[in-house]
Amino acid sequence: MAKEKKLVESITPRDEDFAQWYTDVVREAELCDYSSVKGCLNYLPNGYAIWELIQADLDKRFKETGVENVYLPTLIPESLLEKEADHIEGFAPEVAWVTHGGMERLQERLCIRPTSETLFCDLWAKTVQSYRDLPKVWNQWNTVLRWEKTTRPFLRSREFLWQEGHTIHATYEEAEERTIQMLHVYEDCYKETLAIPFVSGRKAEHEKFAGAQDTYTIEALMHDGKALQSATSHFFGSGFPDAFGIKYVDKNNQLQSVYETSCGWSTRSIGALIMVHGDDSGLVLPPHVAPVECRIIPIAQHKEGVLDRSFALLDELKKAGYRVKIDDSDKSTGWKFSEQEMLGIPTRIEIGPKDIEKNQVVVVRRDNREKIVVSLDEIAVKLRDILEQEQQDMYDRANEFLQSHIDTATTMDEMVEKFKANRGFVKACWCGDPECEGEVKYATGGAATRCLIEDEEMISDKCIWCGKPAKHMAYWGKSY
Amino acid sequence: MAKEKKLVESITPRDEDFAQWYTDVVREAELCDYSSVKGCLNYLPNGYAIWELIQADLDKRFKETGVENVYLPTLIPESLLEKEADHIEGFAPEVAWVTHGGMERLQERLCIRPTSETLFCDLWAKTVQSYRDLPKVWNQWNTVLRWEKTTRPFLRSREFLWQEGHTIHATYEEAEERTIQMLHVYEDCYKETLAIPFVSGRKAEHEKFAGAQDTYTIEALMHDGKALQSATSHFFGSGFPDAFGIKYVDKNNQLQSVYETSCGWSTRSIGALIMVHGDDSGLVLPPHVAPVECRIIPIAQHKEGVLDRSFALLDELKKAGYRVKIDDSDKSTGWKFSEQEMLGIPTRIEIGPKDIEKNQVVVVRRDNREKIVVSLDEIAVKLRDILEQEQQDMYDRANEFLQSHIDTATTMDEMVEKFKANRGFVKACWCGDPECEGEVKYATGGAATRCLIEDEEMISDKCIWCGKPAKHMAYWGKSY
Structure with a gap:
C-alpha cells in the first residue's frame, strides 16, 4: 500500500507547477534520467522505445521521398569546422574537443560533431564531379553533442539523438523544393503520428541556422502556452558548398555550383509528446x-x-x-x-x-x-x-487547444495583455529589425517571433513596436 | 566505353592479391571510404543499407528473447572507466580523450566510449535495489571509438558501428545461460541471414575481453584461409558489478551480488560478407x-x-x-x-x-x-x-569451403605444414600456457587459438608444443 500511495502522489498537478510536473512524469514513467556525465542522458527502455517508433515512422517517410541513409564520423577536425564562417561562429562556443588519442596528444584538435554539414560537404567535395552524381539525398541517425549550460530531459541536453538529413542538388529550385518537401514530411509525421498540431513557416533572418540562407520550422504549442521548436529544415543556397569547393560539370561541360539543404528532428519530439498530451495521471501516448x-x-x-x-x-x-x-x-x-x-x-x-x-x-x-x-x-x-x-481524438483535442490559443495584436498594449495570460501564439506585424523584437521580448516577458506567416494577409501595415512599415507578420510566442 | 573498361579491370583478381581485391571491392561497390579523420569511415548508402538489414534482423531476434533497447552517453568520465582494474588496463591505451567543453577546460577528462560496461554498471548501481528490478536485459545500437594504429575498412577502424548488449541477473546460472543464449542468437543470424558458417566456442584465458570471466566467440573463415572474430558474448560473473557496488535485496531480505553479461556484433560482419562470398566480379550478397x-x-x-x-x-x-x-x-x-x-x-x-x-x-x-x-x-x-x-546454396558452398579447411594436427611438423598452405583451421591440443601458444604462432607464421573445442574428444593428450599434458583442444588459425 505504501508504494501505491507513492505512485498517486508522486506527480505534481500539471497546472500547479508545469515544470515540476514534467520532471515528475519523465521520472515516474522511467523515460530517461541523467547519467554521471553532466548534462547527458540515459535513455531508458520506456523512453527509447518511443524513439524507435518515431524513427521507424520517419525513416519510412524519408525513404518514400528517395532518401538514402549513411553514417559519417563522430569527430570533425577543427580546420574543417572552420571552413564556413557563420557556421563556426555559431557552433565553436558549444563543442567538446578531443585533444588526445590513446597516449598521444593530437596534432589537430577534433570536435565531437554538433551537426554534420561540414563532414557531408567534405565528402562531396571529393566525390561529386558530374551532373550524373546529383542529387545526393542523404540522411543519418546519430547523436550530436553541444556543450549546453542548462539542460532539461529531452528538451535540451548536451548529447541528444536525432536524424540529420543532408542533400545537394544541381539547381537552386530543386534544393529549395527539397527544403519544403522535408518540412512537409515533418509536418505529416507530427500530425499523423504524434497527433501534435503546430504552426510552421520560415524563421526570421536572425533566427536562422548558422550558415543557412533560410530556415523553416515547426512550432508546436505545449500545454503551458510555450512554443517548442520541434523540427527544422534549412536551405543553404550555394554559399556553404562553395566554401567547401563542391562543383560539378553540367551537361554542357560547364563547371557549376551545387545547392544544399539540411534538416533535423530530435528526441525533443518526446518532450513535445509529454507536454502536449500528458495529464495529472502521467504520460498519455498517441x-x-x-x-x-x-x-x-x-x-x-x-x-x-x-x-x-x-x-x-x-x-x-x-x-x-x-x-x-x-x-x-x-x-x-x-x-x-x-x-x-x-x-x-x-x-x-x-x-x-x-x-x-x-x-x-x-x-x-x-x-x-x-x-x-x-x-x-x-x-x-x-x-x-x-x-x-483515440489517436484522432487526441489530435483534435490538441488542435482545439492550439487554435484557441492563437490571438492577434496590433498594439503593444494588446500584445502585453495576451502574453500576461501566457496564452500561446500571437500574430503581430513587425519591421524585421531584431532590436524591435528584443524590445517586444522584454515588454512581454519573453515572447519573440517563432516563424513568419507568409500566406495570409497582414493584419497591420505597421511594426508593433516602432510603428515603421511592417515587413512581416509573424507568430510570436514564449518558447523552450 | 572508357568507363566500361574501367569497371571490368578495376578489381584485382581475388586469388592474385586478396587484400587488394578486398579494397577494390569496397571501393568499386561504394560501400564506404575513409573520411578526413584518420582511421574513421564514411559509411556510404550501399554499405549502410546492408547494415540496416543486419540491424533489423538482429534486433528482431534480440527482442524475441526479451531484450529492451536503451541509449547511454557517448562520454565516460575517467574515474568511471578506472573502476574495474582489468577493464581500464585493456582500454586505456586506445581511447580518445575529451579535455575541453566549449571554451572551458574540463575538471575531469572524459573518454569517448570504447565499450559501455562501465556506464551500464554505473546506472544500475543507482537504480537496482530489489530482486524485482532483475533481470535487466538491455541493448544499444551505437558507435564506439578505439584509437587503432592500423585500420582496414569494416575490419578495423577507429570508430565503428555496433550493438552492445548488457545484462544483469540475480543468479550465476541465469547469467551464464544468457551468455550462451546470445551466442546462439549470433550463430543463427550468421547462418540464416548472412549465409556464413563458422566455428564457435570459448576463448582461451588470455584472449578474453578485458574484465570478463569467459568470452565466447564466433570465428568465420574468410576465402583467404584467415579467421575473422565475428561476434562475441561475455560472462562477467559478479566481479565487474561488484566493483561498481551493484547489490540487490533478495526475497529473504539478504543483500546479494548480481551477475553480468555483455555481447557485441559490429560492422565487421560486412567485411565477413565480402570476404566469404565475394568473387572476381565483385560483391556477392546473400x-x-x-x-x-x-x-x-x-x-x-x-x-x-x-x-x-x-x-x-x-x-x-x-x-x-x-x-x-x-x-x-x-x-x-x-x-x-x-x-x-x-x-x-x-x-x-x-x-x-x-x-x-x-x-x-x-x-x-x-x-x-x-x-x-x-x-x-x-x-x-x-x-x-x-x-x-540462392541464399541456401551460398551457405552450403561456404560451409563446404569451411569444412574442407578444417584439419587436425598432433605434431608441430603437421601443424607447420598445414599452415604453410594457409589452409584455414587446424584442431590441435594445448597445455593452456600462453607461452606455448606464442611459440606455435611464431613457428606457423601467425596461427593462434581461435576458440576452444569443448564438446569433442581430444585428438591427443599432449600439448602440441611442449608435450606436457593437454588441457584443451582448440581451433587454431591465422586471423584478421
Missing part, C-alpha cells in the same frame, strides 16, 4: 507511437479461468499485430491501473470472471477514460478502431 | 541482407513496349514485397550487367522484346550465374524461390 498499445489487466486473477482466458486473449491480440502486454503481477488492481495510466499506455483491457461469463471485456481509453464494452469475439478487430479513434 | 534483391535490366529498351512492360514488372514485384529496382539508364547492357554484379545484387531480370513476345523473363543468379527462364505470369512467386535457393 497509439501510433505507444510501445505498448494495450495492457491486459486481469481482474480477480486468482479466480479459476481468469488468467487462462487473459493469456489466450494476449496471444490472439499479438497474432493480430497489436503491441500488447499483460500485467499478471501480484500488485493490486488499483496499482495496475495507476501504472498503466502513468506509462501512457493508450488502452487497458479489464477482464474478470463476470466479463468471461458474458464473453466480453472492458476496454478503457487512456486519453478520456471512456469505458467500452466489447465482445471477446470482436475484440481483435474492434481494438484497432478504438485506438485509431 | 538475398537476406541485399538492399536490392533484384535489378530489372531492360534489353533493347529503345524498342517499343520494352520499358512499359519493364516498369509494369517493377510495380508488380514491388507490390509483392521485393526490394527491386530497374536500370533504365542510357548505359550499355554489358555495363549494366557488370554493375549489377559488382554491387552483388542477387538476381537480375533480363527482359527484352523476344521475352515479352514469349511472355517470359530471364532471371540470372549472381552467385553462380545460372539463367532461369520464368513465365511473366509466375515471376512474382517464383523469384522468391530463386532467392531462397
Whole structure:
C-alpha cells in the first residue's frame, strides 16, 4: 500500500507547477534520467522505445521521398569546422574537443560533431564531379553533442539523438523544393503520428541556422502556452558548398555550383509528446507511437479461468499485430491501473470472471477514460478502431487547444495583455529589425517571433513596436 | 566505353592479391571510404543499407528473447572507466580523450566510449535495489571509438558501428545461460541471414575481453584461409558489478551480488560478407541482407513496349514485397550487367522484346550465374524461390569451403605444414600456457587459438608444443 500511495502522489498537478510536473512524469514513467556525465542522458527502455517508433515512422517517410541513409564520423577536425564562417561562429562556443588519442596528444584538435554539414560537404567535395552524381539525398541517425549550460530531459541536453538529413542538388529550385518537401514530411509525421498540431513557416533572418540562407520550422504549442521548436529544415543556397569547393560539370561541360539543404528532428519530439498530451495521471501516448498499445489487466486473477482466458486473449491480440502486454503481477488492481495510466499506455483491457461469463471485456481509453464494452469475439478487430479513434481524438483535442490559443495584436498594449495570460501564439506585424523584437521580448516577458506567416494577409501595415512599415507578420510566442 | 573498361579491370583478381581485391571491392561497390579523420569511415548508402538489414534482423531476434533497447552517453568520465582494474588496463591505451567543453577546460577528462560496461554498471548501481528490478536485459545500437594504429575498412577502424548488449541477473546460472543464449542468437543470424558458417566456442584465458570471466566467440573463415572474430558474448560473473557496488535485496531480505553479461556484433560482419562470398566480379550478397534483391535490366529498351512492360514488372514485384529496382539508364547492357554484379545484387531480370513476345523473363543468379527462364505470369512467386535457393546454396558452398579447411594436427611438423598452405583451421591440443601458444604462432607464421573445442574428444593428450599434458583442444588459425 505504501508504494501505491507513492505512485498517486508522486506527480505534481500539471497546472500547479508545469515544470515540476514534467520532471515528475519523465521520472515516474522511467523515460530517461541523467547519467554521471553532466548534462547527458540515459535513455531508458520506456523512453527509447518511443524513439524507435518515431524513427521507424520517419525513416519510412524519408525513404518514400528517395532518401538514402549513411553514417559519417563522430569527430570533425577543427580546420574543417572552420571552413564556413557563420557556421563556426555559431557552433565553436558549444563543442567538446578531443585533444588526445590513446597516449598521444593530437596534432589537430577534433570536435565531437554538433551537426554534420561540414563532414557531408567534405565528402562531396571529393566525390561529386558530374551532373550524373546529383542529387545526393542523404540522411543519418546519430547523436550530436553541444556543450549546453542548462539542460532539461529531452528538451535540451548536451548529447541528444536525432536524424540529420543532408542533400545537394544541381539547381537552386530543386534544393529549395527539397527544403519544403522535408518540412512537409515533418509536418505529416507530427500530425499523423504524434497527433501534435503546430504552426510552421520560415524563421526570421536572425533566427536562422548558422550558415543557412533560410530556415523553416515547426512550432508546436505545449500545454503551458510555450512554443517548442520541434523540427527544422534549412536551405543553404550555394554559399556553404562553395566554401567547401563542391562543383560539378553540367551537361554542357560547364563547371557549376551545387545547392544544399539540411534538416533535423530530435528526441525533443518526446518532450513535445509529454507536454502536449500528458495529464495529472502521467504520460498519455498517441497509439501510433505507444510501445505498448494495450495492457491486459486481469481482474480477480486468482479466480479459476481468469488468467487462462487473459493469456489466450494476449496471444490472439499479438497474432493480430497489436503491441500488447499483460500485467499478471501480484500488485493490486488499483496499482495496475495507476501504472498503466502513468506509462501512457493508450488502452487497458479489464477482464474478470463476470466479463468471461458474458464473453466480453472492458476496454478503457487512456486519453478520456471512456469505458467500452466489447465482445471477446470482436475484440481483435474492434481494438484497432478504438485506438485509431483515440489517436484522432487526441489530435483534435490538441488542435482545439492550439487554435484557441492563437490571438492577434496590433498594439503593444494588446500584445502585453495576451502574453500576461501566457496564452500561446500571437500574430503581430513587425519591421524585421531584431532590436524591435528584443524590445517586444522584454515588454512581454519573453515572447519573440517563432516563424513568419507568409500566406495570409497582414493584419497591420505597421511594426508593433516602432510603428515603421511592417515587413512581416509573424507568430510570436514564449518558447523552450 | 572508357568507363566500361574501367569497371571490368578495376578489381584485382581475388586469388592474385586478396587484400587488394578486398579494397577494390569496397571501393568499386561504394560501400564506404575513409573520411578526413584518420582511421574513421564514411559509411556510404550501399554499405549502410546492408547494415540496416543486419540491424533489423538482429534486433528482431534480440527482442524475441526479451531484450529492451536503451541509449547511454557517448562520454565516460575517467574515474568511471578506472573502476574495474582489468577493464581500464585493456582500454586505456586506445581511447580518445575529451579535455575541453566549449571554451572551458574540463575538471575531469572524459573518454569517448570504447565499450559501455562501465556506464551500464554505473546506472544500475543507482537504480537496482530489489530482486524485482532483475533481470535487466538491455541493448544499444551505437558507435564506439578505439584509437587503432592500423585500420582496414569494416575490419578495423577507429570508430565503428555496433550493438552492445548488457545484462544483469540475480543468479550465476541465469547469467551464464544468457551468455550462451546470445551466442546462439549470433550463430543463427550468421547462418540464416548472412549465409556464413563458422566455428564457435570459448576463448582461451588470455584472449578474453578485458574484465570478463569467459568470452565466447564466433570465428568465420574468410576465402583467404584467415579467421575473422565475428561476434562475441561475455560472462562477467559478479566481479565487474561488484566493483561498481551493484547489490540487490533478495526475497529473504539478504543483500546479494548480481551477475553480468555483455555481447557485441559490429560492422565487421560486412567485411565477413565480402570476404566469404565475394568473387572476381565483385560483391556477392546473400538475398537476406541485399538492399536490392533484384535489378530489372531492360534489353533493347529503345524498342517499343520494352520499358512499359519493364516498369509494369517493377510495380508488380514491388507490390509483392521485393526490394527491386530497374536500370533504365542510357548505359550499355554489358555495363549494366557488370554493375549489377559488382554491387552483388542477387538476381537480375533480363527482359527484352523476344521475352515479352514469349511472355517470359530471364532471371540470372549472381552467385553462380545460372539463367532461369520464368513465365511473366509466375515471376512474382517464383523469384522468391530463386532467392531462397540462392541464399541456401551460398551457405552450403561456404560451409563446404569451411569444412574442407578444417584439419587436425598432433605434431608441430603437421601443424607447420598445414599452415604453410594457409589452409584455414587446424584442431590441435594445448597445455593452456600462453607461452606455448606464442611459440606455435611464431613457428606457423601467425596461427593462434581461435576458440576452444569443448564438446569433442581430444585428438591427443599432449600439448602440441611442449608435450606436457593437454588441457584443451582448440581451433587454431591465422586471423584478421
